[in-house]
Each structure stands twice: as C-alpha cells, then as structure tokens.
Amino acid sequence: MSEKKVKCFHLVNLDKRLGRGDGRKEKVGQTLRIPSGTYPEVCRYGLHGCRKVTDAIRNHRGLVLCRVEIGGDVIEGTGTNRFGRPRATSKVAGRNRKVLAMVNVKGVYSQMLRWAKAKGFTTEGRLVDRVRAVIKQWPYASEKKIRSLLRERSSFKF
Numbered sequence: 001m002s003e004k005k006v007k008c009f010h011l012v013n014l015d016k017r018l019g020r021g022d023g024r025k026e027k028v029g030q031t032l033r034i035p036s037g038t039y040p041e042v043c044r045y046g047l048h049g050c051r052k053v054t055d056a057i058r059n060h061r062g063l064v065l066c067r068v069e070i071g072g073d074v075i076e077g078t079g080t081n082r083f084g085r086p087r088a089t090s091k092v093a094g095r096n097r098k099v100l101a102m103v104n105v106k107g108v109y110s111q112m113l114r115w116a117k118a119k120g121f122t123t124e125g126r127l128v129d130r131v132r133a134v135i136k137q138w139p140y141a142s143e144k145k146i147r148s149l150l151r152e153r154s155s156f157k158f
Helices: 053-059 106-118 127-137 139-153
Strands: 006-012 031-033 047-050 064-071 091-094 096-104
Touching: 006 053, 006 091, 047 053, 047 064, 047 096, 053 127, 053 139, 064 091, 096 106, 106 127, 106 139, 127 139
Parallel strands: none
Antiparallel strands: 006 047, 006 064, 031 096, 047 091, 064 096
C-alpha cells in the first residue's frame, strides 16, 4: 500500500451517485472517503478508478466520466472478473477519491462509434456495449481516440 496519489478515470451514472448502496453524490472538487478502520482492496472495497479510460469504460456502465485523484493507502494490480477469476487491470483503489473534472460521454461514445464504422466495424445493442466492443477490437487506438475526443469536448485536459 502507498500514500501516493494517482490520477485515474471513473464513470458514474447520470445521477452522479455512488453505487453498491452508498448513494453519495460525486461533485467536482469534492473528496469522498471510506470509513476509518476499513482498508481498500482492488475490485472488492474502497474508492476505485482506472489509469486507462478504456479500462474504466470496460468496468463501468455510467455515462458521466470523471477524472479523479485517488489517495490514501493506494493499491493497484490485478482484479477479478465477474466469475472470480484473476485478470490484469489498470484499476486502482484507495481510501479517498477527489473528482477533478466530469463530462457526459454520450456524445463522445457516439463519435467513437462513427470512427469505428468508418474503419468498417459495426456493432449492435446498447450504446455502452457497442463502445465496449470497439475498445475490445482496438484497445490502444481507442484509448488515444477517446482521450482526443474528451479534450475536444472539455476545457479539462483528460
């Protein structure tokens, strides 16, 4: 564990509330904390984020992307998938998470799909699931493209 601070990406629903029964609302500039006496664990407990925007999209279905800073006993490493099997991830967990910026990514996702279609890749289903399919096909290109689209849509440097 480490006391360092790590900049990450995190997605929340349009209501900007935390999941898993927590219900606290995320706001730019606000720092949320887990209760003292508890310890963060990747994919289990704590306030999470991902170093790569594509991993954040793969891990969360929200439409509001946050640039966050995670601190307090920061841990990184492999997590587990929904079947409990280990997998490599850029996921980070810590005791606190400060929101640096927020942007609604629905428009970014639509542009991402137009970019993929121009490359001959088409998908079916819900918007988020279609973007995930594109990311799976082109992980490195998708990371660069999404960051570029975010910079175009926000004054914050994503």
